[in-house]
Amino acid sequence: MDKGWKGKLLRVDLTAGTCKTEALNEAWAKAYVGGRGLASKYLVEEISPEVEPMSPENKLIMATGPLTGTYGAANGRYMVVTKSPLTGTIASSNSGGYFPSELKYAGFDMIIFEGKSAHPVYLQIHNGKAELIGALHLWGKSTNETEDAILGEFHGDAKVACIGPAGEIGVHYACIVNDKHRAAGRSGVGMVMGSKNLKAVAVRGTGGVKVANPKAYRDAALEAYGMLKENPVTGEGLGALGTPVLVNVMNQSGGLPTRNAQSGTFEGAEAISGEALASSYLKRNKSCLGCIISCGRVTKLVDNKYAGAGEGPEYETLWALGAACGISDLAAITKANYICNEAGMDTITAGSTIGCAMELFEKGLISEEEIGMPLNFGDADAMVKLIEMTGKGEGFGKKIALGSYRLAESYGVPELSMSVKKLEFPAYDARAVQGMGLEYATSNRGACHVRGYLISPEILGLPEKLDPAETDGKAGWLKTFQDFTAVVDSAGVCLFTTFGIGVPQFTKFCNAATGTSMSDAELLEAGDRIYNLERVFNLKAGIDPSQDKLPKRMLEEPLPDGPFKGEVSKLPAMLPDYYEVRGWGSDGIPTGAKLQSLGLA
Secondary structure: OOOOOOOEEEEEEOOOOEEEEEEOOHHHHHHHOOHHHHHHHHHHHHOOOOOOOOOOOOOEEEEEOOOOOOOOOOOOOEEEEEEOOOOOOEEEEEEOOOHHHHHHHOOOOEEEEEOOOOOOEEEEEEOOEEEEEEOOOOOOOOHHHHHHHHHHHOOOOOEEEEOOHHHHHOOOOEOEEEOOOEEEOOOOHHHHHHHOOEEEEEEEOOOOOOOOOHHHHHHHHHHHHHHHHHOOHHHHHHHHHOHHHHHHHHHHOOOOOEOOOOEOOOOOHHHHOHHHHHOOOEEEEEOOOOOOOOOEEEEEEOOOOOOEEEEOOOHHHHHHOOHHHOOOOHHHHHHHHHHHHHHOEOHHHHHHHHHHHHHHHHOOOOOHHHHOOOOOOOOHHHHHHHHHHHHHOOOOHHHHOOOHHHHHHHOOOHHHOOEEOOEEOOOOOOOOOHHHHHHHHHOOOOOOOOOOOOHHHHHHOOOOOOOOOOOOOHHHHHHHHHHHHHHHHHHOOOHHHHHOOOHHHHHHHHHHHHOOOOOHHHHHHHHHHHHHHHHHHHHHOOOOHHHOOOOHHHHHOOOOOOOOOOOOOOHHHHHHHHHHHHOEOOOOOEOHHHHHHOOOO
């Protein structure tokens, strides 16, 4: 088993301080592809769904896919899978850059961390050999400082994934940052890593990845390259403006949630758009390993009270630290983005929680004395200050560190948290884009856009244009997108490729890499299997179908402006159809026959 998959996993017992190599379960790899699917299968088999996320009994899995590290289209992703401390659901957070491929080159498909170290450590891996190293000297350092220190003491060409201070002090949405500027961002996976006293993973590998059928793989890669270059999003839009290209697009569509989703358009959108970023702080594009899309933004703040340099902000960050907070100061947003990266915090939840706090303040539910400053919508300085306080665990930042649901709940108004299953919405209003509302409600990790990105057909018209206000047929579209996304995440490929290539291309890639002979339908069935596995884990963890819902604001407060003025989410009309096309009961629970058909009984 050395084609696509390396056939090995590394099991690290942090309590005992041991590192052991094991053979990858080949049957599971074929059934769950790799990455998200395979890691979820291992997690489900090895922990109780009722485990406390911050306990040593919870496990943290870093997993690549069979295409990670190959020369195909943007094949450089990995997943971090655990039980989330933010949501209580199964967490699977995705990142790119260079670290994922390096792990494959070092000889491993996956690392399973279990237990808890008695003191801070980091893991060194060099071509199949692994060792835990004391990390007390790294504890408290930023992600940038940590990576620089490790490169100096281990190997200058190593690739590093680490947590910042946020993961150490228990910010509920702490992330794991690799290559300084890429992040497994959502669900609080960095908080779990910090709870285990694991500061970083540093990898150096020179082994490469073999594929089963080199000619077929080359043909698939050339076909994919051509399709991605010809596609208007992957061949032009993302390269020119990166993900921030969506700021003006979504604002003009009336689906840019503003001031904690009190409206759907932002009067300051142009000032925080991709066009504005390109004309001010952008220095150059940057790609993940082997990617032809080149959506990364290398930026630098100059001649401004906010100094700094780094990568980003991305679209979701511009929205969360911008429109969601009523802020149109691009320099302040960019600075807050740098702070989040170095502290190791998810910008979506961070910004959304501050936006929620701003509404609580303006409604008189939080006092200036409690916060330590006024906190009105539009106050850029206060937003930046709160981001700093949160990353350091200071003052009111400790409450922001809980996420918006716990914050709003503590003041008796959980409905003012724009979240599902305690995970905050991304930058798309569910009243303006009906399919995304259904996606938020049914995503296995909470309100998430990258589990079934119906913005592609509903707004961008890819692969075909759907009316965002329509509900008919959205359940079927969403199921297909969710299943396909599960495959993409499991294969180790960037989701952005799916703007230009589809299931047939992924089937060719996977078969040529691994030597399997799946049909398109069988590949999608693997995605269905993964989605149902996650659903069953959540049900056993106490996340029942009553939580397949949206905040009251989405269902009862019509949009006050924009093209969809007067609209609310029509989730109640779509959810029964979704359960039906999933093959679940009307109660939202997978039937025995459905699980049996997927080999999950």
